[in-house]
Amino acid sequence: MNLSGVFYLGWRYLVRNRIKTLLLVAAFSLVWLLPSGLALVVSKIESQLRVRAAGTPLLLGQAGSPLELVFNGLYFTKPGIATFSFGETEAIDESGLATVIPLYARFSVGGGGGGKYRIIGTTLDYFDFRGLELREGRGLIDLGECVVGSKFADANGIGPGDAIISSPETLFDLAGVYPLKMHVVGVLSPSGSPDDQAIFVDLKTTWIIEGLGHGHEDAEKLGNDARLPVSAEDRAAAGETGGEIRLNASVVQFNEVTDENADDFHFHGELSDYPVMAAIVVPTDAKGQAILKGRYGRPGGLQLVAPSEEMDELFATVFSVQDLVLGLLGATGVGTLAIGALVFLLSNRLRRAEFRHLLHLGAAPGAVRALILFEACFVVLSSLVLSVVGLLAIDRFAPVLVRSFFG
Known part of the structure; x- marks a missing residue:
């Protein structure tokens, strides 16, 4: 199995269908980013508010x-x-x-x-x-x-x-x-x-x-x-x-x-x-x-x-709401991943003729499966990288935004 050929064909397919690829990467990125980003923002707000409350x-x-x-x-x-x-x-x-x-x-x-x-x-x-x-x-x-x-x-x-x-x-x-x-x-x-x-x-x-x-x-x-x-x-x-x-x-x-x-x-x-x-x-x-x-x-x-006791009560309520929101985001994320998987399956079904031609040209069945796996891994890994970049940006700028609201 020629891996360089698999990577080349997979990359050319992703570039040719760039709109579908970008939509899938964006959707998956939001699935990873929203829950973790929300938890990070709440954590930054809590730490900012608690510091001043604890000192009073x-x-x-x-x-x-x-x-x-x-x-x-x-x-x-x-x-x-x-x-x-x-x-x-x-x-x-x-x-x-x-x-x-x-x-x-x-x-x-x-x-x-x-x-x-x-x-x-x-x-x-x-x-x-x-x-x-x-x-x-x-x-x-x-x-x-x-x-x-x-x-x-x-x-x-x-x-x-x-x-x-x-x-x-x-x-x-x-x-x-x-x-x-x-x-x-x-x-x-x-x-x-x-x-x-x-x-x-x-x-x-x-x-x-x-x-x-x-x-x-x-x-x-x-x-x-x-x-x-x-x-x-x-x-x-x-x-x-x-x-x-x-x-x-x-x-x-x-x-x-x-x-x-x-x-x-x-x-x-x-x-x-x-x-x-x-x-x-x-x-x-x-x-x-x-x-x-x-x-x-x-x-x-x-x-x-x-003030520290009032902050305890405030964030007890905030965390209750956060758990509810995270649950909803989790359900939405599962639905998004399911739709993404469905898009992959339907896309591969439409590519049956393409895969038959590859087999007739001498490609091994494993190479076809590797091609499909490469495209799926590219979307998932790209979305994970984007979500990590988003989390780093939130971690960097969240304190600035929190201070702009609360000083």
């Missing part, structure tokens, strides 16, 4: 969906969740049971309230907790300053000395809350986490963006055109002594904190009543963790969740 002991938030709290506290992807008062975090901090790092991730830069880059109001403890280091510039000191992640800085050409403006939540803000111009004082080193795409500011800066704090010229220095005329009867009804000054809507609030107007920014009411969306809670010891879990374990009010 507890998250405090308003009662609601624990998973939404986790995604907002870890990945800043749920800016619309309910808030709770900053005083709750102060109470835990003062108890000595844990260190608390508040987070307020409602606002963004670029594209409105759902902008691409989230503004994170927090404290300096956050940088130490996440192990974030500065690539250039310095840390936060004053109101209106921000430290940006490396991806945000590189994508927008931002560095220390530049300024960025927060995006309004709506096109027409009837509440009169103006976008705030923030000064970039530092850029963080890459961390491979959602922090690379975030803009970090002091909590008070986010409250200024929300309109809870503001700055304007000293009321006593303004002229009569900026003051509201108030009768003595109205003052008496309001309990005012006469020293108070009421300003009209012509007084424009500052939309930038500078050295000249920093002292004119102020907050009304108690800061402990101001909102935060989540708080990272780092217990001092196991006893403190048990006490806090018991304190916030009752339904209603606030909730204290362990």
